[in-house]
Amino acid sequence: MKRNIGRADRLLRVIIAAIIALLFLNGTIGRTWGLVLMVIAIVLVLTSLFRFCPLYRLGGIDSCRKKP
Numbered sequence: 001m002k003r004n005i006g007r008a009d010r011l012l013r014v015i016i017a018a019i020i021a022l023l024f025l026n027g028t029i030g031r032t033w034g035l036v037l038m039v040i041a042i043v044l045v046l047t048s049l050f051r052f053c054p055l056y057r058l059g060g061i062d063s064c065r066k067k068p
Contacts, residue, residue, distance in 0.1 A: 003051040006063035010048040017041035017048075 005013075020041040024034040047053045056062065 001050070001052045002057075003064055004056045004062045005048060005051045005053055006065055009063040010051065013044040013048040017044040 018041075020029075020037045023029045024038055029037060051064075053061075
């Protein structure tokens, strides 16, 4: 797997996942939507840990900084 997620993208994914988790645990998001969003949050965290996003690969997107 070639890395295709850059540093800023990884940070943004973790922040979004944390916000979703906080809203779910706080009870702001309902149970059904909360579970759906928690699955999305888990996917965001996993893709940021592995630095690879299959959707980015399909779309030809690469947010990694290019080496000169």
